[in-house]
Amino acid sequence: EDKVVQSPLSLVVHEGDTVTLNCSYEVTNFRSLLWYKQEKKAPTFLFMLTSSGIEKKSGRLSSILDKKELSSILNITATQTGDSAIYLCAVEGAGAQKLVFGQGTRLTINP
Amino acid sequence: ETGVTQTPRHLVMGMTNKKSLKCEQHLGHNAMYWYKQSAKKPLELMFVYNFKEQTENNSVPSRFSPECPNSSHLFLHLHTLQPEDSALYLCASSQSVYQETQYFGPGTRLLVL
Numbered sequence: 001e002d003k004v005v006q007s008p009l010s011l012v013v014h015e016g017d018t019v020t021l022n023c024s025y026e027v028t029n030f031r032s033l034l035w036y037k038q039e040k041k042a043p044t045f046l047f048m049l050t051s052s053g054i055e056k057k058s059g060r061l062s063s064i065l066d067k068k069e070l071s072s073i074l075n076i077t078a079t080q081t082g083d084s085a086i087y088l089c090a091v092e093g094a095g096a097q098k099l100v101f102g103q104g105t106r107l108t109i110n111p
Numbered sequence: 112e113t114g115v116t117q118t119p120r121h122l123v124m125g126m127t128n129k130k131s132l133k134c135e136q137h138l139g140h141n142a143m144y145w146y147k148q149s150a151k152k153p154l155e156l157m158f159v160y161n162f163k164e165q166t167e168n169n170s171v172p173s174r175f176s177p178e179c180p181n182s183s184h185l186f187l188h189l190h191t192l193q194p195e196d197s198a199l200y201l202c203a204s205s206q207s208v209y210q211e212t213q214y215f216g217p218g219t220r221l222l223v224l
Contacts, residue, residue, distance in 0.1 A: 002212070034154075043156060099154070099203070099213045 002027040004091050006102035014110050017079050021105045023089030024071040033072050035063055036088040038104070043088055046074070079109045114138040117202050117216035124192065125224055132187040132219045134202030142208045143185040145177060146201040148218070154201065160185060161208050192223045 004025045013019055025033065032050045036043035047056040049065035049072060056063050060079075065072045076083055089102040115136045124130050136143065145157040159167035160179040174196075176188040185202055199220050203213040 045155065098215055101212065 002091070002093060002098070002100045004089055004100045004102035006087075006089050006105050008105060009103060010106045010108075012108045012110065013079060015079060015081060017109075018075065018077045019079060019107060021074040021076075021087050021089075021107070022071065023073070023102055024069075025089075025091045025100070025102075026070065027091045027093045027100060029093050030067070030070075031092045033065055034090045034092070034099075035072070035074050036090065038086045038088055039084075046087075076107075081109045081111055083107060084109045115202060115204055115214050115216035117200075117219050119219060120217060121220050121222075123222045123224065124189070126192060126194070128189075128192075130189045132189070132200055132202075132221075134185040134187075134216055136183055136185075136202075136204040136214070136216075138204055138214060140204035140206050140214075141182055142205045143179060143182070144203040144205075144213065145175075145185065145187050146203060146215075148199040148201060150198075158187075159208060166208065189221075192221075194223050197221055197223045 007022045011019060032048050034048050035046040037046055047063045049056060049063060054065040060077045062075045063072060074087060084107060086104040086106050088104045090099050092099055118133045122130060141162050143160045146154045147157055148154050156169050157171045158165060158177045163179050163182055174191050178186040199218045201218045202216040205213045
């Protein structure tokens with residue numbers, strides 16, 4: 001059964017800290033892994049990682065895909081209170097026509 | 112078989128036309144979604160319905176109008192679209208919103224001329 005597991009489920013840090021969020025997956029015919037940020041509305045897309053693009057970076061956020069370990073990490077450096085959100089990892093399986101989400105990590109950044 | 116069907120599978124329309132996309136799920140799910148997938152881009156969530164009620168409108172232009180008459184059916188009404196709206200429109204459903212596995216239909220490939 002396809003599965004995506006995120007850890008930790010909840011994380012509280014101080015502004016300026018660096019955080020690493022984890023996502024591990026088991027999916028048939030892996031096609032891509034996506035990271036989303038969800039605040040009080042629909043998730044917003046952050047990164048898509050595929051076999052041909054295993055590392056992405058945008059500002060203070062970066063993500064790496066480890067296909068051997070079937071996992072991905074999302075790094076946020078110099079965190080700000082605006083980074084507080086639920087971070088969702090989702091995995092797409094080719095041909096399966098489904099997107100499997102992890103439970104999400106609730107990140108809280110305290111001033 | 113996916114359990115989520117979409118019609119039509121392909122649609123070509125002019126910018127002044129009005130058309131509708133239909134999605135039906137046979138999985139007994141309570142949440143339904145519309146996504147847009149443009150070429151070489153990830154999925155963009157458009158609308159979310161939970162128990163027939165719209166819970167999210169992800170800043171979608173008003174030329175896209177969703178309708179959810181019951182938990183099994185979802186429509187996307189299209190009016191005065193632009194060429195940049197050409198994309199694959201995917202419908203999905205899940206038992207409840209977000210952090211549940213979402214099952215997708217085959218999509219409608221839309222071309223706006």
